[in-house]
Amino acid sequence: MIQVNALPDDDRACGWYHTSQPRQAKPAHSGHSRARWAVLGAGYVGLAAARRLAERFPDDEVVLIEAQEVGFGTAGRNAGFAIDLPHDIGAADYIGDLAEANKVWNLNRFGQQQLVAQVERYGIPCELRHSGKYQAAVEPRGLAVLEAYRGGLDRLGAPYEVVSGDDLPDHIGTSFYKEALFTPGTILMQPSALVKGLADNLPANVTLYEHTPVSGVDYGDKITLSHAGGTLTVDQLVLANNAFGxxxxxxxxxxIPLFLYASLTRPLTAEEQSRLGGKDFWGVIPADPGGSTVRRTHDNRILIRNSFSFHPNGVGDRRKLMQFRENHRISFQRRFPMLPDVDFEYTWSGQLAMTRNHQSFFGKLAPNVYAALGCNGLGVTRGTASGVLLADWMAGERNDMVDFLLASPGPNRNPPEPFLSLGVNFSLWNTFRKAGLEA
Structure with a gap:
């Protein structure tokens, strides 16, 4: 039996979780039971895979196992962007090979379509809106990125609008940025509310167990998952737990389990909203990778997300929350000097499952073991699409999107410690340093 020596243990202060509608978590698994299918991890990949397997095999029970509580973990801690466009940071124009970029674009839009269909079908109250996104810059380095990306979008034939710094206050209230590219295909939502709603509207033949961290696994003709309250023996296992896989x-x-930090303000008063101006709901991503993601939410809060840390075992360090909250305070003051008395109500961290070559794993790991792992920061769209398509492939279906995912070379091997930690930590420090005012 393999002993699982690292388990999710997120901080308690995620603003998305606490400001979304509360739900009653499903009971933990107990005793000794059997099922044909098990999916490990109830984030975007796991929820999508469990739903699709249940639809494909309506006479079978599909067990979905979550170590914490749905909406509390990684899937509920991102910035709430479901992005459609490819963004290859290794390419000069951020698009790269046109044929591959079109496949990524199609895959991301497929993921969006899956989410929108479920939200509309079940009336999930997650404030999902087709709002587009602004990619904004203030430093010369960031402005050069926007210029290069414009060329890539032209090659791709993707729509965009250039918004000058003089016009940006009418869009997002602040005059901080010098230029932005607005792309209309991004969907914004409240991520914890989204995954809570998806979990509460699963097919009847999906059994969800929450607060059931798996501590051991025995592979063979049958797979036995062990935890503190018992065992679950299954015929087929899907790993949908990203870096924990x-x-x-x-x-x-x-x-490379990276942690990215966010803070969410209290709601703005009516007078503060008037002082800020701009649209009442928007999202900004930074042109520079070390910069800040910023959102104005449906309940008139401001989100600031920046600052990274690396923790090889996948478990964050709560001591960094207050350290990076100060970074958020500086970033907020730069952008919103007209709101000097607005403080943060929540500060939290969330994990990104990154790989050195930005490739995911999709497919079969061993007899009866399948996985879609390593979303590289695109869990909302890429994760949803991968979960659906993995279940389709397990059911015997092939299409262009499945073939594209199967063709991935998979994640590169990391250098050994201590070289990995030294390299990653230096890269993170240098990225944040070079971002300058973009941070």
Whole structure:
């Protein structure tokens, strides 16, 4: 039996979780039971895979296992962007090979379509809106990125609008940025509310167990998952737990668990909203990768997201929350000097499952073991699409999107410690330093 030596343990202060509608978590698994299918991890990949397997095999029980509580973990801690466009940071124009970029674009839009269909079908109250996004810059380095990306978008034939710094206050209230590219295809939502709603509207043949961290796994003709309250024996296992997948005996040393930090203000008063101006709902991503993601939410709060840390075991360090909250305060003051008395109500961290070559794993790991792991920061769209398509492939279906995912070379192997930590930590420090005012 493989002992799982790292388990999710997120901080308690996620603003998205606390400001979304409360729900009653499903009971933890107990005793000894059997099922044909098990999906490990109830984030975007796991929820999508469990739903699709249940639809494909309506006479079978599909067990979905979550170590924490749905909406509390990684899937509920991102900035709430469901982005459609490809963004290849290794390419000069951020698009790269046109044929591959079109496949990524189609895949991301497929993921969006899956989410929109479920939100509309079940009336999930997650404030999902087709709002587009602004990619904004203030430093010469960031402005050069926007110029290069414009060329890539032209090659791709993707729509965009250039918004000058003089016009940006009418869009987002602040005059901080010098230029932005507005792309209309992005969807914004409240991420914790979204995954809570998806979990509460699963097909009847999906059994969800929450607060059930798996501590051991025995592979064979049947797969036995062990936890503190019992065991679950299944015929087929899907790993949908991102960087934690490497603790289950596969792809060890191929993920880089990064933590990104966010703070959410109290709601703005009516007078503060008037002082800010601009649209009442928007999202900004930074042109520079070390910069700040910023959102104005449906309940008139401001989100600031920046600052990274690296923790090889996938468990964050709560001591960094207050340290990076100060970074958020500086970033907020730069952008919103007209709101000097607005403080943060929540500060939290969320994990990104990154890989060195920005490739995911999709497919079969071993007999009866399948996975879609390593979303590289695109969990909302790419994760949803991958979960659906993995279940389709397991059911015997092939299409262009499945073939594209199967063709991935998978994640590169990381260098050994201490070189990995030294390299990643230096890269993070240098990225944040070079971002300058973009941070």
């Amino acid at each position: 490497q603790h289950f005996g596969f792809l060890k040393g191929r993920f």
